[in-house]
Amino acid sequence: MKREDHLSWDEYFMGIAALSxxxxxxxxxxxxxxxxxxxxxxxxxxxxxxxxxxxDDEYPWDRGEGLNSKYLYVCHAELNAILNCNTxxxxxxxxxxxxxxxxxCTKAIIQSGIKEIVYMCDKYADTDGVKASKRMLNSAGxxxxxxxxxxxxxxxxx
Numbered sequence: 001m002k003r004e005d006h007l008s009w010d011e012y013f014m015g016i017a018a019l020s021x022x023x024x025x026x027x028x029x030x031x032x033x034x035x036x037x038x039x040x041x042x043x044x045x046x047x048x049x050x051x052x053x054x055x056d057d058e059y060p061w062d063r064g065e066g067l068n069s070k071y072l073y074v075c076h077a078e079l080n081a082i083l084n085c086n087t088x089x090x091x092x093x094x095x096x097x098x099x100x101x102x103x104x105c106t107k108a109i110i111q112s113g114i115k116e117i118v119y120m121c122d123k124y125a126d127t128d129g130v131k132a133s134k135r136m137l138n139s140a141g142x143x144x145x146x147x148x149x150x151x152x153x154x155x156x157x158x
Contacts, residue, residue, distance in 0.1 A: 013096040033077035046080030078105040106133040117144040
């Protein structure tokens with residue numbers, strides 16, 4: 001008899017997105033993303049962090065204002081996953097992401113041809129940015145659905 005308590009595809013890919021989020025050095029919000037093709041193969045992963053060659057210690061991690069705000073510098077997980085992909089296209093893929101995409105990442109998702117977003121948290125649902133994201137996704141025909149945790153516990157000891 002085969003094991004019946006294995007991870008579902010959604011649990012597996014969201015778990016990889018959540019594990020990727022742990023690479024983020026952002027003190028307040030850690031986000032991870034995992035892009036998967038139609039054959040359930042991982043094409044790319046990403047997390048929110050500074051661009052390549054921009055040293056983490058030289059840029060602000062605070063929500064401050066102006067040039068002292070992390071928001072001017074940090075690349076979001078979804079954009080990093082799209083840009084880090086080693087294949088020529090993510091068209092028709094699904095992105096698993098721990099936080100609903102902002103309007104800027106939504107533009108990149110739509111432009112890259114990703115067809116589905118599976119997200120864990122939508123804590124900024126009432127913001128204009130997320131409302132704009134959902135408006136664009138609806139217009140573009142990109143499916144989005146919330147991942148509902150199954151409360152399975154996975155322990156990794158390093």
